[in-house]
Amino acid sequence: xxxxxxxQQFRYTQTPSKVLHLRNLPxxxxxxxxxxxxxxxxKIVNTKCNVGANRNQAFIEFSDLNQAISMVSYxxxxxxxxxxxxxxxxxxxxxxxxxxxxxxxxxxxGNVLLVTIEGVEAGDVSIDVIHLVFSxxxxxxxxxxxEKAAGFQALIQFTDSETxxxxxxxxxxxxxxxxxxxxxxxxxxxxxxxxxxxxLNIKFQSHRSRDYTNPYLPVxxxxxxxxxxxxxxxxxxxxxxxxxxLLASIENMQYAxxxxxxxxVFSxxxxVQKIAIFEKNGGMQALIQYPDVTTAAVAKEALEGHxxxxxxxxxxxxxxxxxTDLNVKAHSDKSRDYTIQDTGLLSIPQAPGAPTxxxxxxxxxxxxxxxxxNVGPQAHPDAQIGAWDPxxxxxxxxxxxxxxxxxxxxxxxxxxxxxxxxxxxxxxxxADATMQQMPPYYGGQPNARPAGPPSVGRPxxxx
DNA sequence: AGCACA
Numbered sequence: 001x002x003x004x005x006x007x008q009q010f011r012y013t014q015t016p017s018k019v020l021h022l023r024n025l026p027x028x029x030x031x032x033x034x035x036x037x038x039x040x041x042x043k044i045v046n047t048k049c050n051v052g053a054n055r056n057q058a059f060i061e062f063s064d065l066n067q068a069i070s071m072v073s074y075x076x077x078x079x080x081x082x083x084x085x086x087x088x089x090x091x092x093x094x095x096x097x098x099x100x101x102x103x104x105x106x107x108x109x110g111n112v113l114l115v116t117i118e119g120v121e122a123g124d125v126s127i128d129v130i131h132l133v134f135s136x137x138x139x140x141x142x143x144x145x146x147e148k149a150a151g152f153q154a155l156i157q158f159t160d161s162e163t164x165x166x167x168x169x170x171x172x173x174x175x176x177x178x179x180x181x182x183x184x185x186x187x188x189x190x191x192x193x194x195x196x197x198x199x200l201n202i203k204f205q206s207h208r209s210r211d212y213t214n215p216y217l218p219v220x221x222x223x224x225x226x227x228x229x230x231x232x233x234x235x236x237x238x239x240x241x242x243x244x245x246l247l248a249s250i251e252n253m254q255y256a257x258x259x260x261x262x263x264x265v266f267s268x269x270x271x272v273q274k275i276a277i278f279e280k281n282g283g284m285q286a287l288i289q290y291p292d293v294t295t296a297a298v299a300k301e302a303l304e305g306h307x308x309x310x311x312x313x314x315x316x317x318x319x320x321x322x323x324t325d326l327n328v329k330a331h332s333d334k335s336r337d338y339t340i341q342d343t344g345l346l347s348i349p350q351a352p353g354a355p356t357x358x359x360x361x362x363x364x365x366x367x368x369x370x371x372x373x374n375v376g377p378q379a380h381p382d383a384q385i386g387a388w389d390p391x392x393x394x395x396x397x398x399x400x401x402x403x404x405x406x407x408x409x410x411x412x413x414x415x416x417x418x419x420x421x422x423x424x425x426x427x428x429x430x431a432d433a434t435m436q437q438m439p440p441y442y443g444g445q446p447n448a449r450p451a452g453p454p455s456v457g458r459p460x461x462x463x
Numbered sequence: 464a465g466c467a468c469a
Binding site: 019021023024048051052054056057058059088090092094095096099100114116146148153191193195 | 464465466467468469
């Protein structure tokens with residue numbers, strides 16, 4: 001007469017387990033807080049935190065079943081409910097007998113994150129977008145993406161676990177801003193945990209994997225095509241040969257675009273070696289030289305069609321230059337050679353998670369701007385969020401983009417701002433007086449800060 | 464408030 005199995009979900013008939021399921025935890029409840037709550041009852045051998053859609057559940061595993069039973073029993077009969085930070089925590093036996101994750105006893109967070117990108121297919125989120133987002137927290141060494149039952153996933157390798165933890169804390173449960181996603185994707189939340197890996201084995205630069213520490217790693221040609229093709233269209237249209245030098249045409253140039261601005265924007269993707277800006281057909285163009293084709297390809301893909309400034313200004317169109325090595329003056333208002341040692345700035349390393357020394361925010365301006373305010377200050381003690389000034393948007397003129405209204409002639413310094421309303425903060429480039437004698441951008445970014453940054457040109461979005 | 468990577 002007894003019916004079949006599968007029905008052990010009933011609250012009072014759950015089979016005991018040394019694994020307990022805890023719900024209604026406060027947001028971002030730490031493992032330490034869980035341990036504080038549970039350790040009076042026994043030895044905790046494993047935990048799994050930030051579980052569930054709201055990240056407010058956790059699992060905790062005792063070394064012995066009796067310890068779990070004692071904890072459940074205690075709170076079942078206690079007048080005081082289990083609490084963390086004053087919030088009642090609901091405890092029951094897990095329906096599993098052990099926590100299966102990579103961190104067994106005492107294991108600490110690693111330097112490699114496992115990121116599940118929910119609600120998207122692999123093609124929706126390019127590896128470059130992932131790189132962009134995670135680079136906000138430090139140098140991203142490697143990325144490997146794959147599709148598994150859990151969905152589209154990425155392993156992201158940072159220098160150290162601290163950096164990885166910062167990224168995880170800030171991004172777990174958040175969504176990649178919509179403007180970095182294809183139209184049809186409404187949201188894609190990141191679920192982040194730690195991988196057991198410490199060093200990913202990337203064999204090719206491809207649309208599925210990158211090794212940013214090794215620019216000379218062979219490129220899987222078909223794979224790279226795969227990432228670039230979608231922007232062109234599936235008609236298999238012939239593309240210009242790739243190059244390590246990008247040609248940027250700047251459209252709707254309401255605001256000045258200086259060498260420093262260009263450098264700031266393009267440094268997000270790697271070392272910029274040289275820059276030359278010039279005018280052509282009344283428009284402005286820039287050549288940006290990277291050390292390698294891969295970096296250029298990443299920058300091209302990420303920035304194409306995006307605006308340097310909020311409001312549709314200074315829209316970038318990118319193609320590959322035929323040049324491979326620019327011959328430019330080391331330091332003029334139209335060009336820069338960053339490979340020359342005379343400034344002493346070259347010794348500054350490339351943003352390996354050292355926000356103050358390296359151009360960290362520049363290195364990921366948009367990523368930083370994506371998560372202002374919302375990210376706890378602890379996540380970014382310094383540069384990243386601080387560099388973002390939310391007032392920039394409020395203060396920026398809101399008149400619609402006026403393609404074609406830009407006079408087409410050279411950017412004329414101060415008198416060229418007729419359209420610019422007098423109220424509010426001046427546009428980033430309005431400080432034209434300082435433009436010509438602007439120091440290398442490390443010296444400070446009064447106007448090198450491209451407000452909304454490269455790929456965004458739009459206010460941050462949260463959802 | 465209700466169960467998790469391969």
